[in-house]
Amino acid sequence: MTGETILTRNFARSDSHTLRAYVETGGYQAWAKAQAMEPAAIVEEVKAANLRGLGGAGFPTGIKWSFIPKNHAGPVYLVINADEGEPGTFKDRYLLERDPHALVEGMLIAARAIRSATAYVYVRGEYVEPWRRFSAAVAEAYAAQHLGRGFDIVVHRGAGAYICGEETGLISSLEGKKGWPKLKPPFPAIKGAFGAPTIVNNVETICHVPHIITRGAAWFAALGTKTQGGTRMYSVSGRVARPGVYEAPVGITLRQLIYERAGGVTGNGRLKAVVPGGSSAAILTADEIDVTMDVDGLKNAGTMAGSAGVIVMDETVSIPEALMVVARFYAHESCGQCTPCRESTGWIYKMTRRIVEGRGRKDDLDTILDVAKRGAGTTICAFYDGAVGPYISYIEKFRGEFEALIPHA
Amino acid sequence: MPKLTVNGKEVEVPAGTNLIEAARSAGVEVPHYCYHPGLSIAGQCRLCMVDIEKTPRPTIACNTVAADGMVVLTETDRVRETRKSIMEFHLINHPLDCPVCDQAGECWLQIYYMKYGLYDPRMTDEKVHKPKAVPLGPHVILDAERCILCSRCVRFCDEITGTGELGIFERGDHSEIGLFPGAELDNKYSGNVVDICPVGALTDRDFRFQVRVWYLETAKSVCPGCARGCNIEVHVNRRRPHHAEGRRVARLKPRFNADVNQWWICDAGRYGFGSVDAKDRLLVPTRRDGETTSDATWDEAIAAVAAAVRRFPPDEVGVIASPRMSNEDLVALRRLLDICTIQRVAFGVPPRVPGDEDDILIRADKSPNAQGAELMGLAGDARAILGAACGRRLKCLWIFGHDLLASAWPEAEVREALDGAEMVIFTGTNSNPTSERAHWVLPAAAWVERDGTYTNFEGRVQRFRQAVEPLGQALAEWEMLGRVLAALGEAPSATRAEHWFRRLATAGPSFAGLSYQALGDTGRLVAGSVAARAPR
Numbered sequence: 001m002t003g004e005t006i007l008t009r010n011f012a013r014s015d016s017h018t019l020r021a022y023v024e025t026g027g028y029q030a031w032a033k034a035q036a037m038e039p040a041a042i043v044e045e046v047k048a049a050n051l052r053g054l055g056g057a058g059f060p061t062g063i064k065w066s067f068i069p070k071n072h073a074g075p076v077y078l079v080i081n082a083d084e085g086e087p088g089t090f091k092d093r094y095l096l097e098r099d100p101h102a103l104v105e106g107m108l109i110a111a112r113a114i115r116s117a118t119a120y121v122y123v124r125g126e127y128v129e130p131w132r133r134f135s136a137a138v139a140e141a142y143a144a145q146h147l148g149r150g151f152d153i154v155v156h157r158g159a160g161a162y163i164c165g166e167e168t169g170l171i172s173s174l175e176g177k178k179g180w181p182k183l184k185p186p187f188p189a190i191k192g193a194f195g196a197p198t199i200v201n202n203v204e205t206i207c208h209v210p211h212i213i214t215r216g217a218a219w220f221a222a223l224g225t226k227t228q229g230g231t232r233m234y235s236v237s238g239r240v241a242r243p244g245v246y247e248a249p250v251g252i253t254l255r256q257l258i259y260e261r262a263g264g265v266t267g268n269g270r271l272k273a274v275v276p277g278g279s280s281a282a283i284l285t286a287d288e289i290d291v292t293m294d295v296d297g298l299k300n301a302g303t304m305a306g307s308a309g310v311i312v313m314d315e316t317v318s319i320p321e322a323l324m325v326v327a328r329f330y331a332h333e334s335c336g337q338c339t340p341c342r343e344s345t346g347w348i349y350k351m352t353r354r355i356v357e358g359r360g361r362k363d364d365l366d367t368i369l370d371v372a373k374r375g376a377g378t379t380i381c382a383f384y385d386g387a388v389g390p391y392i393s394y395i396e397k398f399r400g401e402f403e404a405l406i407p408h409a
Numbered sequence: 410m411p412k413l414t415v416n417g418k419e420v421e422v423p424a425g426t427n428l429i430e431a432a433r434s435a436g437v438e439v440p441h442y443c444y445h446p447g448l449s450i451a452g453q454c455r456l457c458m459v460d461i462e463k464t465p466r467p468t469i470a471c472n473t474v475a476a477d478g479m480v481v482l483t484e485t486d487r488v489r490e491t492r493k494s495i496m497e498f499h500l501i502n503h504p505l506d507c508p509v510c511d512q513a514g515e516c517w518l519q520i521y522y523m524k525y526g527l528y529d530p531r532m533t534d535e536k537v538h539k540p541k542a543v544p545l546g547p548h549v550i551l552d553a554e555r556c557i558l559c560s561r562c563v564r565f566c567d568e569i570t571g572t573g574e575l576g577i578f579e580r581g582d583h584s585e586i587g588l589f590p591g592a593e594l595d596n597k598y599s600g601n602v603v604d605i606c607p608v609g610a611l612t613d614r615d616f617r618f619q620v621r622v623w624y625l626e627t628a629k630s631v632c633p634g635c636a637r638g639c640n641i642e643v644h645v646n647r648r649r650p651h652h653a654e655g656r657r658v659a660r661l662k663p664r665f666n667a668d669v670n671q672w673w674i675c676d677a678g679r680y681g682f683g684s685v686d687a688k689d690r691l692l693v694p695t696r697r698d699g700e701t702t703s704d705a706t707w708d709e710a711i712a713a714v715a716a717a718v719r720r721f722p723p724d725e726v727g728v729i730a731s732p733r734m735s736n737e738d739l740v741a742l743r744r745l746l747d748i749c750t751i752q753r754v755a756f757g758v759p760p761r762v763p764g765d766e767d768d769i770l771i772r773a774d775k776s777p778n779a780q781g782a783e784l785m786g787l788a789g790d791a792r793a794i795l796g797a798a799c800g801r802r803l804k805c806l807w808i809f810g811h812d813l814l815a816s817a818w819p820e821a822e823v824r825e826a827l828d829g830a831e832m833v834i835f836t837g838t839n840s841n842p843t844s845e846r847a848h849w850v851l852p853a854a855a856w857v858e859r860d861g862t863y864t865n866f867e868g869r870v871q872r873f874r875q876a877v878e879p880l881g882q883a884l885a886e887w888e889m890l891g892r893v894l895a896a897l898g899e900a901p902s903a904t905r906a907e908h909w910f911r912r913l914a915t916a917g918p919s920f921a922g923l924s925y926q927a928l929g930d931t932g933r934l935v936a937g938s939v940a941a942r943a944p945r
Contacts, residue, residue, distance in 0.1 A: 163580075183452040332581060335580055335581070336577065336580050336582065336583070336584030337453050338453055338454075339455050339495060339558070340494070340495060340498045342582050342584060343498040345581060346537065347501055347532060347582075350535070363531070375494065375498065377466050380452060
């Protein structure tokens with residue numbers, strides 16, 4: 001396990017967000033190199049690096065780029081998803097605040113790869129400082145003529161809806177519409193923002209791209225596992241001694257992350273459960289943490305890497321209360337477009353709240369499980385499937401704790 | 410043209426057809442709420458799930474385009490289970506107030522629950538509450554709790570009228586249909602949102618609480634409100650005459666015709682049937698002698714009219730026919746004019762206010778059959794007829810339906826003409842200032858009280874059918890004209906509207922080959938006309 005940091009390497013510098021600091025540490029050299037590369041060669045390099053999307057879905061980035069129709073006439077858009085809203089996740093915020101030029105440079109390279117002349121960066125509305133820092137970096141990049149010569153960046157602020165982090169909900173919002181996810185097909189690479197082929201990538205994903213270009217796909221791939229290259233930034237929160245963002249190779253285990261990086265469990269000191277990939281990931285019990293934190297490692301463990309938001313719960317945490325909080329979140333954030341999600345997120349929240357308040361009914365747990373399973377996979381976007389992860393896993397893994405709250409259960 | 414199988418039945422459909430329509434062409438119903446063939450695909454209700462061979466889970470049929478070799482199954486166990494679940498989701502926050510809901514009896518929640526739901530309710534928590542009985546505009550009222558957020562109404566206002574009054578506001582299970590700030594749902598087609606609302610969320614302010622829909626009977630008809638001739642259904646209430654203050658016509662609904670109006674009608678047409686059951690309906694023939702008006706029998710009235718057309722020289726008789734008369738009425742009139750050799754005939758009377766027109770359905774010509782009158786050679790100079798009456802060169806003036814005193818012509822001139830003629834005959838459904846000055850008034854049956862056809866602006870001949878009995882002693886114009894012809898010695902031959910249509914079909918080239926059977930439900934173009942562009 002190497003300790004090398006890539007994305008966070010400059011975070012210790014107080015001026016890490018400036019162009020000067022970025023250039024001093026080798027910034028914009030990857031862009032210089034990429035300008036001599038054919039777009040297809042950049043795509044191939046990223047494919048070979050095994051870079052996978054770090055926003056949540058874990059889709060191979062190079063393959064995504066290759067979905068842009070060949071010989072397309074007309075605009076192609078690159079859209080950066082900086083609407084970081086997954087509960088337990090706060091890594092893109094750090095990148096925007098502390099290394100915004102890495103994103104600008106990554107975008108220059110990605111745009112060349114997909115032949116895009118315009119990119120949008122959709123920044124979460126609540127992220128005021130990240131937005132300021134990134135906007136300042138864009139202004140610097142224009143002044144240094146990295147931008148404005150065939151490639152422009154438009155910074156767009158969101159207005160406070162979780163669903164706008166879903167890539168097609170984001171596109172709807174960017175287009176000035178209500179942030180409702182779009183029906184697929186067509187997929188964004190064919191018909192995305194403003195009807196044009198569009199690639200939506202996460203901030204952290206794109207920040208990796210300059211390093212892949214500079215140091216090569218083989219180096220990047222070797223950092224990770226067989227199916228996912230590189231490092232990623234884990235947001236660790238909850239009952240740990242040192243909550244924060246930790247960059248680590250994707251092959252790190254959850255145990256190492258909690259105990260070696262985040263300083264171990266607080267509260268009563270005994271681990272009860274961990275959510276490994278943001279609130280939409282299925283929960284893991286204390287004896288399920290010897291799992292590698294890459295996309296496929298967590299998938300094989302029945303959960304997901306998601307946005308790498310690690311939420312640690314010690315034995316004093318009430319799982320039913322935790323589920324109630326999560327269920328309230330999904331009920332509040334459901335966009336309301338598709339019936340199963342719109343109706344059942346509210347219903348499940350009401351049932352979990354009743355249980356926590358001691359007014360649960362004998363059938364409630366089975367009803368929640370049944371409703372969640374019936375609704376899964378029936379909606380336009382992955383939001384509901386994300387809600388189903390906690391609904392089912394919290395109850396199935398901690399059923400006794402729920403039953404203890406239900407009179408006559 | 411892709412070939413696919415739906416539940417084992419092979420069908421071939423045009424490229425681009427979605428699986429709901431492909432299944433329909435195989436005779437298979439795929440239940441759905443948000444899909445509407447006249448609107449964009451929303452994919453929101455999630456009810457139209459079907460199984461497609463080699464796909465891991467059920468897929469929405471509305472957003473799936475039929476492909477060659479596709480194997481579609483609509484009744485697998487998992488499709489049925491999914492449907493049942495989706496029905497439960499649709500209904501958990503629904504108020505289930507069917508007994509007081511106007512939609513009951515024609516509600517797709519009721520229909521699909523009985524067909525595909527039939528689960529035991531599990532929702533025991535407080536439902537989400539939303540605004541109720543919210544007027545959205547002059548015609549439409551919203552109950553947001555009944556709404557299933559299918560967005561059909563929103564898409565209608567965005568895509569068909571382009572007026573965009575409606576939106577979906579809030580999020581999650583608090584989402585609700587509503588008006589944008591400052592907007593009112595008062596576009597010229599607003600009533601259509603009630604038709605396309607699959608549930609009781611949007612109801613008709615005009616219709617609601619008047620009569621339960623299961624008491625209604627239906628007749629296929631054509632809107633007489635303008636030259637478009639939108640296909641409609643007339644819904645009448647004969648079984649509960651004590652409801653709705655005795656009004657027989659309860660509402661008009663659009664009837665699909667791909668070439669004329671697709672799924673829509675305008676509000677002017679939809680709500681324009683009030684005259685049918687109005688207090689000013691003419692019920693019996695009347696004669697006026699000076700200031701004295703008295704009822705007469707039809708025999709007396711027919712005898713008086715026959716005597717007049719026989720007595721006065723043909724050039725002293727003027728007839729202002731109406732483009733609101735049916736083809737059958739007009740051919741009977743044509744026959745009368747021919748045997749009496751009456752030349753002074755016209756049908757066009759300019760309205761005081763020019764009619765509105767748009768590029769959707771509404772035509773400036775507010776009469777349903779100007780084209781038919783034109784084709785029967787009834788076009789003439791109505792103003793000249795009026796002038797002849799003013800100049801006392803006309804002894805008998807027969808007016809069909811028009812209120813000349815409400816026309817664009819100077820009132821004084823009309824008064825002079827009405828005073829100048831020795832005998833003024835008025836035929837129409839409702840009284841008006843012109844009919845009050847007539848010497849003879851012959852009550853006509855309204856269009857819903859009789860059969861007939863209209864020829865629309867593009868030459869499409871379309872049938873309308875009787876929905877209710879004529880009020881009082883009112884008769885269809887063709888029938889009263891037939892009686893006048895009989896009184897003049899013509900052997901009676903037409904006892905039904907269709908008989909006159911047959912005579913029309915053999916009389917000249919325009920209607921040649923047409924028959925009621927050939928017209929069917931959607932009409933046929935007269936010879937020589939070219940179908941105009943389909944409405945938007």
